Amino acid sequence: MREKRLGLGGRRSRVSRVLVLLALVLVSVNLRPAITTIAGVMNQVPGAFHLDPAMLPVLGTLPVLAFGVSGPIGPWLARRLGTGPAVALALLFLAAALIVRVLVPPLLLPGTFLAGMAIMTASVLVPQIVKANHGSGWWTGLCTMGFGLGAALGAGLVQPLAQTLGGSLAWALAVWAVPALLGACLIQRSGRRSTPAGTSTRKAGSAAGAVSPLTQGAPSFSVFPAPVIPAPVSPSEVTPLQVTPLRKQRTAWAVTAFFGLQAMLYFAITSWLAVYLVSKGLSSADAAGLLAWFSLAGLPASLLAPVLAGRPAILRIMAPGLGLAVALALLGVLAAPSALQFLMVGILGIVQSAGFGLAMALVVIRSSGPQTAGKLSAMSQGLGFALASLGPLVAGLLHAWTGGWEVTFWALAAQAVVLAAAGFLAIRGPVVNVEPVSSNASPNGLFTLARGGE
CATH class of the missing domain: 1.20.1250.20 (MFS general substrate transporter like domains)
Incomplete structure (x- = not known):
């Protein structure tokens, strides 16, 4: 009976790890389209959103600037919510920014900056979740491939999506909020609350034989x-x-x-x-x-x-x-x-x-x-x-x-x-x-x- 329980626990652990990996890949795919969709239609943005063409370089720079100033937000949220919920919250903000920035034209620039902050918040926590699950090199590789895949899909699909959606460039950009919402749903349970500093040290002796269900057999x-x-x-x-x-x-x-x-x-x-x-x-x-x-x-x-x-x-x-x-x-x-x-x-x-x-x-x-x-x-x-x-x-x-x-x-x-x-x-x-x-x-x-x- 004990062996059966151990076998069942092992299978559940493997299923849990697979779900975490799938969630991480989907999160990674969401962390580039907000940038590459705009880059792919940059010449159409002034007419579609009434933006001064002189502001296009600013539009292209805003997400990267947001990356640079929002790095500490991810760990701060993770300490309070846990890594999974923190990434989920960032993706919810990303989805909101993707919708607002194109449906309310005056918010195109601030919405793009907020999208960059949300992307950075989620991005810095991906390695932490990989580390917490003792993920192998394949884990990191699939996540980094997700970044590239998201970038390619964002640039390559924006024009076909606009044609499919009745020629609406705004909806072709906003539709990327859907995978962001899906990623938020999948990742929210993938992280645990951070252990306060020093707790693991004080309990090291008693925990020597313990194995986390998320890391067993990793x-x-x-x-x-x-x-x-x-x-x-x-x-x-x-x-x-x-x-x-x-x-x-x-x-x-x-x-x-x-x-x-x-x-x-x-x-x-x-x-x-x-x-x-x-x-x-x-x-x-x-x-x-x-x-x-x-x-x-x-x-x-x-x-x-x-x-x-x-x-x-x-x-x-x-x-x-x-x-x-x-x-x-x-x-x-x-x-x-x-x-x-x-x-x-x-x-x-x-x-x-x-x-x-x-x-x-x-x-x-x-x-x-x-x-x-x-x-x-x-x-x-x-x-x-x-x-x-x-x-x-x-x-x-x-x-x-x-x-x-x-x-x-x-x-x-x-x-x-x-x-x-x-x-x-x-x-x-x-x-x-x-x-x-x-x-x-x-x-x-x-x-x-x-x-x-x-």
Whole structure:
């Protein structure tokens, strides 16, 4: 009978984990269409929403700026509601912003900013939920692929949706509130209330043999901060050690730099690639098609990069290697004739998307636990997207200043080399930890790097 109960509990645990994963993927798909739908119809926005054409650059920058200022909101909500309910609340706000910004034209700009804040709030909590469920590299890979899929669907479906909905651009943009509401319904039960700091330490001895129903049988990263459980001690024997603030941990800054630099490259490329391709002699339609190809070509890479990052030998090469690969791909797009741009843009999409997948994976791999992952995610994405907002602006200014694209592409390639250096530092430093540990922990700290769960 006991074995039956254990078997039933195991099946329920697996079903629960599958539902959490599906919910996370749906959440990820919702975190880009609010941006790419507008980008795909930018030339139609002034007429449809009575917006001054001079405000279009502001419209394109607002979501990224919102990313940069709203990073702390996610962890703050998670501490009070739990991660799942916090993500659900963010998606509800996203759905409301998507509807209001297009049905009330004067609210297009503030609605877009609020949509960006909602996206960031949900985005920073995705790694925390993955970490709390001991998700494997496939979990992070599917989530990062969801980001790319959402971006491609948003840009590719906005025109067909407008035609299907009687030529209404407003409803074609607002319809993306539906998957946001569905994602909110699925994710709300996927997170638990955060454990107050120090609770896990005081109960470490008694909990040594306990297994969470959400983590039982969970596959681990090959590079995973596995807990070293101390021997049971009485509460009076436990002396909390001072926790180093996140801002003073060099690995946290390296992960943040990696995330910000790859995001800066992404937004610069997506903002100006089509314009550059037109200057190479391609038609506007062909240039738009290659921009969509840039996103689609990278989908498999965004899935596989976090999985491969779970292997220490590969991670040591991948983290710096992707930066160098992006630099070479950018120079390839610059040098290639029009006939080869399909190939070169595809390669650029692959390595750029792999960089994003690795950036998300580093938040999980290089953090000691769910609370740390949430805070590191907020830091890396908040500061990273604030940095990323400069990408389109600086690239455009360099193009306007020189009258060509050579300086712009060489500057982006140099930035990719700096990205390689950030990746090298992100994997060489100590694991990031902001969760209190006791003085009776092992000499090398509470967490160790394990390979394959060893």
